[in-house]
Amino acid sequence: MCNTFPAVSQVDTGASQHRIESAAALGTLVSSTASYLTVLLSSPAHASASESLSRHHAQVLWDLADIDARTAGLLARILQPFLSIGILLMIIRIVLSWYPQIPGDKLPWSVVVKPTEPVLGPTRRVIQPVGGVDISPIIWVALLSFINEILLGPQGILNLLQRKIDIS
Structure with a gap:
């Protein structure tokens, strides 16, 4: 589980899996991701901000790609x-x-x-x-x-x- 991304951990259903099991969970992920990005982009710029944003972006894409088949x-x-x-x-x-x-x-x-x-x-x-x-x-x-x-x-x-x- 990735502890640096609070938006993702709210949607986790397993100890080491990132699964989105419902449309409500997907909505939660999207809204919390938007909130996280707003906070990140409004914080003072520093060298690791873009790296943190890149990691978060990659994690969000990974979680969205991990929706179940149904x-x-x-x-x-x-x-x-x-x-x-x-x-x-x-x-x-x-x-x-x-x-x-x-x-x-x-x-x-x-x-x-x-x-x-x-x-x-x-x-x-x-x-x-x-x-x-x-x-x-x-x-x-x-x-x-x-x-x-x-x-x-x-x-x-x-x-x-x-x-x-x-x-x-």
């Missing part, structure tokens, strides 16, 4: 529909951007425009249209596809965690 499966089943629907809506928004005369506030188009506009609006302010073409939905398709592949793909993090075998 939690990883639950998280995958929750994320899959959201990411798939998000990608589909953004692809439809790409096609809708070719036809600016279509009213986005009327059915059936409002079903696509209303949930995507809160994300696309700020993206448009940061990344201007290129040659009159709105590329913000293209960026979001790429981003959501990347997240989907990293988390839920055949070699994705959550799928690997689901398949891990506990040999302890």
Whole structure:
């Protein structure tokens, strides 16, 4: 057990294991990690502060990677529909951007425009249209596809965690 990280020791379930057994424990870990980082970053700077932060960061990542297979499966089943629907809506928004005369506030188009506009609006302010073409939905398709592949793909993090075998 790592005694230098109080946020982690609150979540420990075994004498030498760091396991996160529930969503509540994951929430506790995240909030206590944020508190620890706030205290660490607000303390006077010294030579070992960045080393301590690096060790803590590595420990938090290790603990998050050590979630049980059931939690990883639950998280995958929750994320899959959201990411798939998000990608589909953004692809439809790409096609809708070719036809600016279509009213986005009327059915059936409002079903696509209303949930995507809160994300696309700020993206448009940061990344201007290129040659009159709105590329913000293209960026979001790429981003959501990347997240989907990293988390839920055949070699994705959550799928690997689901398949891990506990040999302890």
